[in-house]
Amino acid sequence: MVIECKHVWNYLSDYLDDSLSPETKELVQRHLEHCEICSAILDSTRNIVVLTADDRVFELPVGYSERLHARLAREMGGDAAKAREDTGD
Amino acid sequence: MNVDRSDRDEAQMIASILAGDKEQYHDLIRPYERSVYKMALSFMKNDADAEDVAQEAFLKAFRKLADFRGHAKFSTWLISITLNEARRRLRRASAVPMESIDQTAEEGGHVSPALLRDWREVPSEALERKEIREILIEAISHLSPIYREVFVMRDVEEFSIDETAAALTITPGTVKVRLHRARMMMQNELAPKLKNANPRRRWFQWS
Numbered sequence: 653m654v655i656e657c658k659h660v661w662n663y664l665s666d667y668l669d670d671s672l673s674p675e676t677k678e679l680v681q682r683h684l685e686h687c688e689i690c691s692a693i694l695d696s697t698r699n700i701v702v703l704t705a706d707d708r709v710f711e712l713p714v715g716y717s718e719r720l721h722a723r724l725a726r727e728m729g730g731d732a733a734k735a736r737e738d739t740g741d
Numbered sequence: 742m743n744v745d746r747s748d749r750d751e752a753q754m755i756a757s758i759l760a761g762d763k764e765q766y767h768d769l770i771r772p773y774e775r776s777v778y779k780m781a782l783s784f785m786k787n788d789a790d791a792e793d794v795a796q797e798a799f800l801k802a803f804r805k806l807a808d809f810r811g812h813a814k815f816s817t818w819l820i821s822i823t824l825n826e827a828r829r830r831l832r833r834a835s836a837v838p839m840e841s842i843d844q845t846a847e848e849g850g851h852v853s854p855a856l857l858r859d860w861r862e863v864p865s866e867a868l869e870r871k872e873i874r875e876i877l878i879e880a881i882s883h884l885s886p887i888y889r890e891v892f893v894m895r896d897v898e899e900f901s902i903d904e905t906a907a908a909l910t911i912t913p914g915t916v917k918v919r920l921h922r923a924r925m926m927m928q929n930e931l932a933p934k935l936k937n938a939n940p941r942r943r944w945f946q947w948s
Contacts, residue, residue: 661853661854661925664924665917671902688858689858692856692857693855695860695862696855696860697928699935700927700931700932704892704897706865707775708874710775710897711874712774712775716795717774720774720795720799721767724767728803
């Protein structure tokens with residue numbers, strides 16, 4: 653059985669997650685072997701997924717963690733926090 | 742989310758916090774500071790609002806900690822609180838919504854990928870460049886909310902399909918459908934832009 657490009661596209665996301673049935677996976681694989689365009693679509697999609705998962709994409713603002721813990725200390729109402737930083741708000 | 746929990750007993754930490762050892766909450770959340778911020782920024786689009794949402798989410802999680810029964814993972818529970826906080830802010834900010842935040846229906850139409858033959862992998866070192874990071878973040882922000890939340894959970898935060906489904910209270914099947922469409926939309930927008938991002942070629946493209 654041969655499948656067309658358009659059908660292959662529908663499987664690319666599951667293919668990347670390796671959640672296709674063995675039969676479908678093989679069909680897609682066989683198509684990819686000889687189809688330059690679908691291979692390029694798969695490679696580019698995989699590459700984009702790899703890039704977006706990289707921690708460098710979202711930079712934390714300088715001092716984010718410090719401000720977060722300072723606010724938590726103020727508002728959680730812990731006794732230790734109160735003693736350290738009693739701002740009265 | 743890639744957090745090494747091998748030496749952490751979160752259930753025990755949560756029990757101690759609820760029993761009064763509030764200081765432990767600081768340690769409990771430390772591994773999740775980054776992922777909560779990323780989720781917030783995917784929705785708020787500016788650093789200050791994202792930080793505000795992140796702080797509120799951590800505070801709400803603290804106040805509601807007694808409701809956390811361990812039926813989900815703490816990370817999943819925390820991220821769904823973050824998402825709700827972001828949605829609440831957006832709803833409040835837009836008296837006339839520009840986009841439907843609570844849209845649940847699947848959008849119709851077929852999403853076609855960008856057709857290329859000559860894709861050259863963009864190395865992760867390209868992320869050292871600010872404009873590449875901005876192109877990626879902008880593309881995520883162009884996804885409509887139902888696709889963006891699935892994409893961010895799965896491909897930015899790296900939650901599993903089942904964890905994503907649990908946090909968003911949708912079925913794993915719906916996660917897969919939305920994720921597929923989101924990835925195709927990302928490929929469609931980004932592949933043509935990133936094609937020129939190979940460091941060795943940048944001067945030919947932008948000079």
